Amino acid sequence: MTINPPLPEQVHVSDTVAAPVDSGDAPPKSMWRLGLEVFLANRLAIVGLVVVLLFVAFCFLGPLLYHTEQLRTDLAQANQPPGTGGHPLGTDDVGYDELGRLMVGGQSSLEIGIAAAVMATIVGTLWGAIAGYLGGWVDAIMMRVVDTLLAIPGLFLLLLLVAIFTPSTGLLIVVIAFGAWLTPARLVRGETLSLRTREYVQAAKMMGGGNRRAILKHITPNAIGTIVVNATFQVADAILIVAALSFLGLGVPPPHADWGNMLSDGTAFTQNGYWWMILPPGLAIVLVVVAFNFLGDALRDAFEVRLRRR
């Protein structure tokens, strides 16, 4: 047996176009690591991440340090301005401590928002990837289902569902996800239409791989940028929808709370100057939503740059 001039050892001197490939065995930086570096170089992303983490800590760890009564009303203590009677942010119209309420309310908002976004993203991604990859009449039927649901005004659908069933955290998650999965389904289908013609997907088919493998191993991972970015926006949207539903009185039932119904309660006292019932939940909603949007933008950059580094 003879060996040709390009011996393995001679071939790899150095490489100009791509990063140098050394023959060492140390594992190189992973894709996630490279993406993380780009992500962390973005100031707004850090701000967004810090705000989100602060709110999570505030809502879930806060009640462990700051104990308040959030089950029984205390009308004697109603409508206290901030700073009186050991209430740093005052009390609301039935005497709940506003700061403690903000923590408990935030728990529902964040839980519902994140859970609904995750659910919508998973369902939407699979739906879109399957429709886009299989194409033909499967695609036609699946996407007409999406079109039909999109044609129904979202808020109307939510109101209808919430009016039929008794609202609870679980139900709100399902209902919001039901309205939200359509966007990722459309986005991922569009992405899949271009990905399925890529040669690496063709290569998997050529090697005898089935549809499931193509969708789960080749299409979805390469659409991950679109998927994750959309998921962060979904969280922000879901938090707003919870707030809107609660504002309309169809959110989580008392004694539970979320930022939306706190805001709704507070607006009754706009004329009385009880700003502590309006500004804190309002600001919380705005901050969290903006923070998630920052995260989404930064993630998009992080994912794209990773692919650009050829």
Place this chain on the structure above:
Amino acid sequence: MAPVLDVDDLHTEIAVNDGAVHAVDGVSFTVHRGELLGLVGESGCGKTMTALSIMRLLPGGGRITKGTVVLGDVDLTAMSEKDIRSVRGKRIGMVFQDPMTSLNPTITIGRQVAEPLHLHTDLAGRAMTDRVTEMLNLVGLPQPSRRLNAYPHELSGGMRQRVMIARALVCDPELLIADEPTTALDVTIQQQILELIDDLRTRLGMAVILVTHDLGVIAGRADRVAVMYAGKIVETTETQRLFGNPRHPYTEALFEALPENAAGTNQPLYSIPGMPPDLVNPPPGCRFAPRCRYAEDSCRTDPPPLRGEVTGHDYACFFPVGAAETGPITGLHKPRPIVVDSGFGRHAAEPGAPLLSVTGLVKDFPITAGAILRRNVGSVSAVADVSFSVTGGETFGLVGESGCGKTTIGRLVVGMERPDAGTIWIDGTNVATLRGKARREHQRDTHLIFQDAYAALNPRMRVGAIVAEPLVIHGIGNRATRLNRVREVLAEVGLPRGAIQRYPHEFSGGQRQRIGLARALALQPKLIVADEPVSALDVSIQAQILNLMSDLQERHGLTYVFISHDLSVVRYLSTTIGVMYLGKLVEIGPAGAVYANPVHPYTRGLIDTIPVADPWARRTGDDGVRGELPSAIRPPSGCRFRTRCPLAQDVCAEQEPPLRTFGNDGHQAACHFPLAVPTFAAESEKSVGTA
């Protein structure tokens, strides 16, 4: 006479994350009126950056750090951004590589050609339309006045490139820069475009800089050549001197890596080891030294100056090859004989049972209209009644222009498409009739290698997972045995062990094609279909991959179906060649016979059209295939080649020519008026090619 363009000591840098890429590093040359200067080099050598520096069209982060670019009497490097705009498009025209993306799809070609006139002249209305029509006529666009309102998508690639040239020349520039103007085009169209540029420069008396990676393109056209390597010009002289007596080892190595120089020799190609240097921190001495056969210690410490013993032939090397010219150069430099590597080569296949046998293969792609209820409104005849067979251990080369159906045949053989009719026998099984799981089972016997190695590798999978994928799909072994197999095949294709952990983007083009080969080998297939595996690679890297493929074939007794538009590559690697035209196999036979004595006019034309790296080669201008490939939706009746055939007569339109045998070595062709006398007229009905 003063030169049109005088580039002196040009330095261009491009800022990147960790420093600056010294893309152009001290380049000097001149171009005179009516002269064509060829700028040759491999990808990344700085030839395009030189062209863009002249136009001051550098990408973001790029800037000229030193040197002058004098056009006529003005220094372009010192001009303001506003002033340089009056030079671009008016005094310098530029043609880019890809005519598909260089034209705006939403604007008619008439308006696009008129754009420089709007910007630089006072012409308007009738006068402007006349000028545009005149230009389109000059570049050979048929019926120019009717095409003014056509959109780019209505034109073929070759026609679009003609429009690009018209736009570049509409303001009568002194200098035309053509950056790889024919790389994206078929070889038959390439010839026509090169002729056009050549013709226009004599008629309009402009200076032309032709940037290319293809020595063949330069050979017949350029007056002078500058060879670039790693941002520097390493050799520059008149074309004939360069081809007849290359002095720089890099130039010499480029010639020796050309597959046509080793065709039929059963010898490995000379391949330049390693890769070009990193231009962020270039080596201090000669930049070619790490890859050079003749390098000594002094080469690695001192940069050699660009000079020569005789006027007009300069090279940057301390230990030049060849000898100083004393008289005129009369012939092509003959590469020194390569030391015979015993046992290497493509033996003529021993007679045996064919591993792959294809008969009467047909594939039509329907054209549909309507969104939901898809109606068939026609079909593209991609493969029409093709038969051939390939003996185990040999290489079957399939050549033809793009759109001739060669890729579809490859995809049919590996089971990516289902044939509409015909049989595909692989090792005793007719896989054409198998469906679903049974077909997938048989897919482990075959593997397809793609042209664009990067596109064929999932960018989010590590190389280890990519190479193991066929094993996983077919449920072979466990995690540990698969890892062992991956290590084995990676070593076999010459990749370092660390590659397992890395992602495809960390590798160069040649290395990615090695990964593709490793994946192909993982399942120990019997047949590998390689679809243009080296067309995207530079000559020196191409030689490495071709050698590797030959070596693997030798070691594993692999059978290849090698698909390419490049006849010289196919000729080098194949034992049998099949020539396709518009879905039909028009000629098939032993590689030497088909290449040396083609009997089908199309094969003859194709061979004549290939740009040969030999300035002395006969070039009458009438050779080669003229015109463009007709539509495969309504292919011509009878012989499909008749619309472009110089020998066509009425019978060609009425009757489809059958495959007839020529000689006794299995050479067959389908033509009514072949270039040789058929041997057995009685055998004409039998249309199965033999190995």
